[in-house]
Amino acid sequence: MAPVAPRSGDAIFASVERVNSELFTLTYGAIVRQLLTDLEDVDEVNKQLDQMGYNIGVRLVDEFLAKSNVSRCVDFKETAEVIAKVGFKMFLGVTASVTNWDAEGTTCSLILEDNPLVDFVELPDTCQGLYYCNILSGVIRGALEMVSMKTEVTWLRDMLRGDDAFELQVKLLKQVHEEYPYKDDE
Amino acid sequence: MKQYTNVLDRPISKGKQEVSLSGFAFLFSELVQYNQTQVDNIAELERRLEDAGYAVGTRILELLCHREKGNRRETRLLGILSFVHSTVWKVLFGKVADSLEKGTEHEDEYMISEKELLVNRFISIPKDMGAFNCGAFVAGIVRGVLDNAGFPAVVSAHFVPVDGQQRPRTTILIKFAEEVLQREARLG
Numbered sequence: 001m002a003p004v005a006p007r008s009g010d011a012i013f014a015s016v017e018r019v020n021s022e023l024f025t026l027t028y029g030a031i032v033r034q035l036l037t038d039l040e041d042v043d044e045v046n047k048q049l050d051q052m053g054y055n056i057g058v059r060l061v062d063e064f065l066a067k068s069n070v071s072r073c074v075d076f077k078e079t080a081e082v083i084a085k086v087g088f089k090m091f092l093g094v095t096a097s098v099t100n101w102d103a104e105g106t107t108c109s110l111i112l113e114d115n116p117l118v119d120f121v122e123l124p125d126t127c128q129g130l131y132y133c134n135i136l137s138g139v140i141r142g143a144l145e146m147v148s149m150k151t152e153v154t155w156l157r158d159m160l161r162g163d164d165a166f167e168l169q170v171k172l173l174k175q176v177h178e179e180y181p182y183k184d185d186e
Numbered sequence: 187m188k189q190y191t192n193v194l195d196r197p198i199s200k201g202k203q204e205v206s207l208s209g210f211a212f213l214f215s216e217l218v219q220y221n222q223t224q225v226d227n228i229a230e231l232e233r234r235l236e237d238a239g240y241a242v243g244t245r246i247l248e249l250l251c252h253r254e255k256g257n258r259r260e261t262r263l264l265g266i267l268s269f270v271h272s273t274v275w276k277v278l279f280g281k282v283a284d285s286l287e288k289g290t291e292h293e294d295e296y297m298i299s300e301k302e303l304l305v306n307r308f309i310s311i312p313k314d315m316g317a318f319n320c321g322a323f324v325a326g327i328v329r330g331v332l333d334n335a336g337f338p339a340v341v342s343a344h345f346v347p348v349d350g351q352q353r354p355r356t357t358i359l360i361k362f363a364e365e366v367l368q369r370e371a372r373l374g
Contacts, residue, residue: 016207017206018204018206018207019204019205019207019210019278019279019280020201020278021203022278023242024205024209026241026242026245026246027210027214028213030238030239030241031213031220031238033238033241034217034234034237035220052216052220056216063208090206091206091208092205092209093203093204135213
């Protein structure tokens with residue numbers, strides 16, 4: 001059987017069921033508000049958002065692999081491109097761009113110009129340390145960990161803090177090769 | 187993209203932007219799971235989901251009044267109910283609600299029913315949680331819209347089994363406050 005060609009982000013997005021992004025935006029806002037009321041400390045909220053994102057990422061990667069038919073990525077560069085072009089498009093309806101590769105090819109930046117999570121949002125003075133979109137960093141970290149890549153994801157630029165775009169730095173820490181549960185000689 | 191210093195200066199989107207259903211479903215499931223860790227019983231969980239929905243309802247009312255209705259305000263009961271059943275549902279869930287009915291037993295009760303509520307699509311309730319319904323989030327949205335439009339009400343979500351259908355349909359029960367009915371009677 002001939003291998004199925006990977007589908008483009010646009011094609012997949014057109015074929016999945018979609019909902020209005022405003023429902024999504026407002027629901028996310030409700031989540032952040034609940035966390036701020038419960039936890040009060042901005043760093044705790046950042047951590048909780050990252051954890052929630054991690055839980056989502058772990059399950060999201062299955063759906064991503066099933067729907068997109070991408071073949072195994074040869075290196076981290078390809079992985080980052082696939083996340084930016086196919087992954088983001090498939091779930092959020094927007095594409096990101098990949099830039100700022102370092103010399104070894106283990107660190108890059110994902111730049112988001114359009115972000116459905118932050119429509120209508122403004123950070124008040126009391127929450128200046130909040131990374132409002134921190135759920136995204138958790139999602140990427142969780143998804144990559146399920147495909148054997150341990151990464152560290154941090155925010156470099158945040159539009160809610162006055163920058164001109166959203167920039168996520170994704171750093172590959174190590175590739176954990178799959179371990180077989182059985183010993184070879186048994 | 188032009189940078190606006192004040193979020194209020196930014197142009198309002200047309201509302202045509204979309205995200206994937208699964209993205210929303212993942213987000214909603216995290217909302218429910220997080221709240222489960224914060225409460226001891228089902229009533230509390232429903233209340234928290236409802237409060238989260240209330241915040242959404244408040245904002246969607248403001249947005250839609252400005253964008254869809256040209257800043258006109260509904261003053262009659264049937265007007266606001268039809269606004270919720272058609273406009274709000276259409277924007278949030280992509281379709282108008284399946285049905286809008288007046289309660290037969292009580293004058294102040296109305297019901298909006300949906301065969302399969304969007305938020306409940308990927309959720310199954312374990313038996314030990316009894317009558318818990320994640321539609322409490324949607325009930326909260328409706329309460330938020332009604333309350334801020336000047337029609338205070340108590341809103342709840344219930345499962346109603348339907349013959350011939352495996353999954354029960356969801357009914358959002360709206361019970362208006364006394365003052366709403368009195369005002370409605372005065373307006374004739």
